[in-house]
Amino acid sequence: MKQLSTKVTSNGHGQDSSYFLGWEEYEKNPYDEIKNPNGMIQMGLAENQLCFDLIESWLVKNPDAASLKRNGQSIFRELALFQDYHGMPEFKKAMAEFMEEIRGNRVTFDPKNIVLAAGSTSANETLMFCLAEPGDAFLLPTPYYPGFDRDLKWRTGAEIVPIHCSSSNGFQITESALQQAYQQAEKLDLKVKGVLVTNPSNPLGTALTRRELNLLVDFITSKNIHLISDEIYSGTMFGFEQFISVMDVLKDKKLENTEVSKRVHVVYSLSKDLGLPGFRVGAIYSNEEMIVSAATKMSSFGLVSSQTQYLLSALLSDKKFTSQYLEENQKRLKSRQRRLVSGLESAGITCLRSNAGLFCWVDMRHLLDTNTFEAELDLWKKIVYNVKLNISPGSSCHCTEPGWFRVCFANMSEDTLDLALKRLKTFVESTDCGRMISRSSHERLKSLRKKTVSNWVFRVSWTDRVPDER
């Protein structure tokens, strides 16, 4: 229809990708333990459903916040009228402190530099509008969250140029990959405005190393461009290592309050750490006042509901709750991840060693007929339609190597996870490859365990070096 904009008639929303198609298939036939036990199990949804009980019991203990009261008096009328795009000061203060807590209180966040947005979806788009002209490019390491194609490019007209990362070094960002991406952008006549990284990474489930973060800060300094660090999974770090934020690195390099620090921005959200995606709470944090100012005005297009701000400011201001929550959240995520990893192992499947996130980056290259994306898609279709598991193929995340899949583990019960693993194991064993594996599975598992332990040992003693593989 020529009366509609090109945004409507093109596919810029990116939702024709397999990532979203899998969801559609799930919706047609969703698993239910009782009503639909043969239905599709959703493993493509990066949600954190493990700690609702903690929030629910907090609500029971805090009836005022729960019923929009202050000192026993309903403040509904005030909330109903509050539409100031600066956001509720109490809420921003609580957000800032929560972000600090997640980073071990090693860095500070000034509430005045926080801009609220309707989820990180809106935060990322808003930052693009602030930093890039149509046709400008941001460099993103692959694989990356498929939603970025929509959030960063669709309505802004910005471009994404991939920084190719490979399994040979655990998909870490290297200097040469950065330079290559920059040169690629130049070849395409695209002005590079910045780099955007997700830390911890979606879909990898790994946090960036200090080496990578230093590299990134040096790179954007030398090129005089921006760095956006999407840290929405920062509270899901469950490994032995502590989460290192780009803010930590700025501090350690003594770059705070410098011109470089004004080009480093953090995106945050409560959708993953607190498991509240429905509430649409996102945030941009920037040290540059002009960006805070412009983004604040833009937030009019997606403010956070005042009743939500009020509830969450009370929740996050309760430090006893937040510290207990963060600790318990990490424990439960770790245990769940372990369950998935060992279940996959028993099916002869390994993952990239992860220390964060709500998913694992699973290596199914050995199950491909050929080392191609067509084969990956074939395998994916079998898993979706025959095994009835919705997992996300690496190609939808722009991975350059076929055979990797993102599998989520925190959005279902333990029983459902076990069932999913059972289905997968049955499927693998039914394939030629699976039969081979099961014959030598004992040997394979032994060698896998050895590898895993040695990686762990290697990592603990050489934290700042590049391991051969994660």
Next chain:
Amino acid sequence: MVSFATEKKQDLNLLSRIASGDGHGENSSYFDGWKAYEENPFHPIDRPDGVIQMGLAENQLCGDLMRKWVLKHPEASICTSEGVNRFSDIAIFQDYHGLPEFRQAVAKFMEKTRNNKVKFDPDRIVMSGGATGAHETVAFCLANPGDGFLVPTPYYPGFNRDLRWRTGVNLVPVTCHSSDGFKITVEALEAAYENARKSNIPVKGLLVTNPSNPLGTTLDRECLKSLVNFTNDKGIHLIADEIYAATTFGQSEFISVAEVVEEIEDCNRDLIHIVYSLSKDMGLPGLRVGIVYSYNDRVVQIARKMSSFGLVSSQTQHLISKMLSDEDFVDEFIRESKLRLAARHAEITTGLDGLGIGWLKAKAGLFLWMDLRNLLKTATFDSETELWRVIVHQVKLNVSPGGSFHCHEPGWFRVCFANMDHKTMETALERIRVFTSQLEEETKPMVSTTMMAKKKKKCWQSNLRLSFSDTRRFDDGFFSPHSPVPPSPLVRAQT
């Protein structure tokens, strides 16, 4: 300030043109009014001489009914013990289709506010970040950068931001005149269309606000039909912003474009879209409930995908779906709201009538369109700005000058009346009374010399302390009283 920003931008390669430019519309000199209010906000006890906020189109008259309902229905919250069993389901719900019960309840509410004369399909209801988000989404869907929308003047200043800022779309004014009550005529539409053509702006649609902000008038059936026919004939879209639908006073009827499309044979419904919100009709701007309702399937589909950028909080969807499903409450609320608006409107208009101050006859809205043309020194916008500054700084009423709404004629002011209590309204009227009687006194004494007469005339000007060097009437516009927003108790509560 603009040049400093540009310089800084070049230095640091920092911001996009969108971010460093004035497209947000907030750099207007009219912000003096807001500043004056914020520096000295009226309070009946603490600051009885403060500035009274009459520039904020909010509906605060039925907050008590809302509050009562919320207290009586703890199960509508997912946080109270009565409602917490829904907490986890709602907290994870981020489906951009929205809760089905939310869409059904909103559709039903839209029907009630249109006297049940039309049906709304819940599957066509798309969420957005308030009407602000809805307008931007519609612009992104219907127009490419460089295209234009026709907009009758005077219009809500926020449109400059909502429809243009990040979309690159142009607004082409359709000039309306006081001589015929600011009606939108086909002649004016054709003239605007032609202007756009001459400026090489492809026109993609016509945006009307009905009931009108700032006029408070509603479009009659004839006019609506002519708008539908005009847009259909030209093959362009018609966007009806109906966010004030339920603010018609007393017996007045509101006719929605939805009603009229049913009556027109061969109407191309793919060109018809409605923007709605609960901010005005229900007085809930803080909850950010905006709606795009389109008769065009493709627009619904794509707007829904875009709604990811401004979904309604699921906590709010849940509350609203419960509230709007309570039909007895809704009926009572709408009825009571209309009565209170009518009473408040009567109060202020009676007061103005008694002072010989004119106002545009209107049947809806949270404001009235006040006629102060006879107080202008000259029929110019400079004069209007002078008068406005006196009203803000001396009479201490923050009203909105017509120039900020792109009104074609100087001398009109929008005055909000539903965002304050009765006593404040009385105080405001008293101040207007004192001001007008002062003017009368000063022009009364009959002197023989012309010089003296000239001196005495409009001597409020001698009290002016400010300069009026920038009368950027056609700049990116005075931003609406949407943000910055006056100090809320929630902001003060922090300290």
